[in-house]
Amino acid sequence: MGVIETAIDTIKQMIIDGELRPGQKLPVEKNLAEQLGVARNTLREAVRALVAMRVLQTRQGDGTYVTSLSPDLLLDGMSFVADIHLDAGAGEFLHVRRILEAEATGLAATRIPDTDLVHLGDLLDEAETVAACDPVDHEKLIALDQDFHALIASHCGNAVLAAVIHNMSGRTVRARIWRGMSDPEAVHRTLREHRAVHRALLARDCERARLHAALHVLGVEESLTGSRAFAGEAAHG
Amino acid sequence: MGVIETAIDTIKQMIIDGELRPGQKLPVEKNLAEQLGVARNTLREAVRALVAMRVLQTRQGDGTYVTSLSPDLLLDGMSFVADIHLDAGAGEFLHVRRILEAEATGLAATRIPDTDLVHLGDLLDEAETVAACDPVDHEKLIALDQDFHALIASHCGNAVLAAVIHNMSGRTVRARIWRGMSDPEAVHRTLREHRAVHRALLARDCERARLHAALHVLGVEESLTGSRAFAGEAAHG
DNA sequence: AACTCCAATTGATCCGATGAATATGAATGG
């Protein structure tokens, strides 16, 4: 194993062992490099790798610190994975998201405070206003969509679950999904599904919330794969 | 934004845009550094960060290449996250794993080939043999446990789902769980639950497979939190 | 055609120097 990999693992192990705690300041580069028996440039590459993993954080003129190590922080590299695979693997990411988002929404039904339920309603009102404009501001819709799902997930009582959901669909993926909705009907359907989820949460009904959340993501999946059988049939009736 | 961050994002974008494809070789450090307008040491730190994310791979004397970018590869940083949070967040990770593993096992019921079902049976036979020995080889049990779950997940038909499950519980977490089973009865219960999952898969019964998988992970969750109400009651009866 | 060996290529590691951002503490004014 190379010198840099060794340095990375040593610092990692110091964190796992509790020798380095969240928020703690590391020794200055010169000393830490000497302590680990490597050159300063080598240590910098190790530190840079850990910064990329959101394990460390450097502040010029101040020092290097261990981050909060919160799951949300450490898992956010996943969004890049989602962005890379938006061609081949977007459907697979959405499938995972459907499972997790259904669970999180069901959990949130009994946990989300009333004030945030009101906030959710405000988000939906604003989204409907934006959708009614011509031309539609898709960027705004994307932001509101993200806020809607993030707010629900943040109240599921499981920080890891919320973090995985939050990072499961990178911004590029979400943007592509919304931009793919050239059909105004698709936008309105999405907003109706959001309303349904909101009503279930207002009723504090776990199972309804879970089902509507799953159905919502499923709708996105099917709109991507072009297998929207229901929509086609509904048009006939 | 710093020079290094800019270099990282530039390379990332080249990959997202398809300018750099999986397996492709990058220009030599000297040229690429010149092309990006940074010093060689600076480029190296950017490359090192992408190597840590499993996006790039370097081979001394040969060159730097784009990896396969497979989800399993890119998501494997998650195991470090799980290792760090094994005190506070182990339960939350297990909760997510329960949801995902249940789904994956259900999906695998109709997808896993007969030959792999036989292989699963062999793994269980071997595990029971090891568990019957004295002293018990916990390392061997950990490896067999990992193989069992990985083999099932790999046949769920969703590479992203399989990758997330695979990386959800780091080796440290899995090792701690098994080592926590000082009670021989806990080991035997785990093996019984594995058998139940295997039988459901043999019957190609999605719902049974899903339930047994969920129950299995739930058992691990409860053994960690010490809330094994059922086990306690069973001991009385 | 297969093998051996050497030289070129390329990343790995190290060293030293300068620039830029921040923190610290002394000096100053109220």
Place this chain on the structure above:
DNA sequence: CCATTCATATTCATCGGATCAATTGGAGTT
């Protein structure tokens, strides 16, 4: 005595060059 300002030290950021080590590819040999 307290708040502000500012010079200075500290620390990371970036750079350029030098040497080491591993791989590759071709020349030469069998």
